[in-house]
Amino acid sequence: MIVTIDGVAASGKSSVSSGVARALGIPYVSSGLLYRAATLLGLEAGVDLHDAPALLALLDNHAPRLEPLAEGNRVWSGTRELTDALHSSRVDAGVSVVAVLPELRAWVDAQLRALPEPFVAEGRDMGTNVFPHAGAKFYLTASPRIRAERRARERPEDIPAIEAALVRRDAKDQVQSAPAPDAQVIDTGPLTLEGVIGVILEGLGEVGKA
Numbered sequence: 001m002i003v004t005i006d007g008v009a010a011s012g013k014s015s016v017s018s019g020v021a022r023a024l025g026i027p028y029v030s031s032g033l034l035y036r037a038a039t040l041l042g043l044e045a046g047v048d049l050h051d052a053p054a055l056l057a058l059l060d061n062h063a064p065r066l067e068p069l070a071e072g073n074r075v076w077s078g079t080r081e082l083t084d085a086l087h088s089s090r091v092d093a094g095v096s097v098v099a100v101l102p103e104l105r106a107w108v109d110a111q112l113r114a115l116p117e118p119f120v121a122e123g124r125d126m127g128t129n130v131f132p133h134a135g136a137k138f139y140l141t142a143s144p145r146i147r148a149e150r151r152a153r154e155r156p157e158d159i160p161a162i163e164a165a166l167v168r169r170d171a172k173d174q175v176q177s178a179p180a181p182d183a184q185v186i187d188t189g190p191l192t193l194e195g196v197i198g199v200i201l202e203g204l205g206e207v208g209k210a
C-alpha cells in the first residue's frame with residue numbers, strides 16, 4: 001500500500017507524513033530530499049545547476065541514498081550524512097532549478113520506485129507521476145503567509161522574506177505540483193498539525209471501507 005501526500009512548499013508535507021506514517025507503523029519517503037541532495041552536491045562541486053549531465057555524473061560518484069523512517073528521513077552519501085545541510089536557504093534557492101530537469105526527475109523517480117512498500121510518499125508529483133496507482137492520495141495547501149509564519153518558528157529569518165521566497169518557489173515548482181484528480185485536497189491553514197493528520201487517517205479509514 002502506498003499513500004501519497006503532495007503539496008506546496010512548507011505546507012506541512014513532511015511533518016504530516018511522519019505523523020501519518022507513525023500512526024500506520026510504516027516509513028515515510030521524502031522525495032524532496034533527493035532533489036535537495038542533488039542540489040547540495042552540485043553547489044559544493046561548483047557545478048552549474050542547469051547542467052543535467054554534470055549533475056548526473058556527480059550523483060553517480062556520490063550515490064546519495066535515502067533512508068526512509070517514520071520519525072524522519074536521512075540522506076547519506078557513503079558514510080557522510082547530508083541531512084542537516086539540505087534545508088539551508090542556499091539549497092532552497094537552487095533546488096527548483098534542479099527539480100525541473102527531466103534527467104534529474106527520472107533519477108529521483110527511479111530511486112523512489114525501487115523502495116519496498118508499504119510507505120507514505122510525500123512531495124509534489126507522488127500521486128500524479130511517480131505512484132499514480134497509490135491506494136490513497138492527499139494534497140496539502142495553505143496561504144503563503146501562514147506557511148511563512150510556521151517556517152519563521154524554525155529559521156532566523158523574517159516572515160515577509162520567507163513568504164516572498166515561498167511565493168517564488170511555488171511559481172517555479174508549479175508545473176510538477178498539480179494535485180492528482182483523485183487526491184483529497186486539504187487546506188491546512190485553519191488546522192493544527194494533529195488536525196491534518198487526523199483528517200488523513202479518517203480519509204484512510206474511508207478508503208479501507210470502499
Ligand SMILES: Nc1ncnc2c1ncn2[C@@H]1O[C@H](COP(=O)(O)OP(=O)(O)OP(=O)(O)O)[C@@H](O)[C@H]1O
Pocket residue numbers: 007008009010011012013014015016032150151153154188189191192193194196
Ligand atoms: N497544520 C499545521 N499547523 C501548524 N504548524 C504546522 C502545520 N503543518 C506544518 N506545520 C509546521 O510548518 C513547518 C513546515 O512543515 P514541513 O517542514 O512539514 O513542511 P513541508 O511541506 O515538508 O516543507 P518543504 O516543502 O520545505 O519540505 C514545520 O515547522 C511544521 O511543524
Ligand SMILES: Nc1ccn([C@H]2C[C@H](O)[C@@H](COP(=O)(O)O)O2)c(=O)n1
Pocket residue numbers: 009010013031032033035036095096099100122123124125126169173176
Ligand atoms: N516530488 C517532488 C519533490 C520535490 N520537488 C522539488 C520542489 C521543491 O522546490 C524541491 C524541494 O522539495 P521540498 O523539500 O520543499 O518538498 O524539490 C519536486 O519537484 N518534486
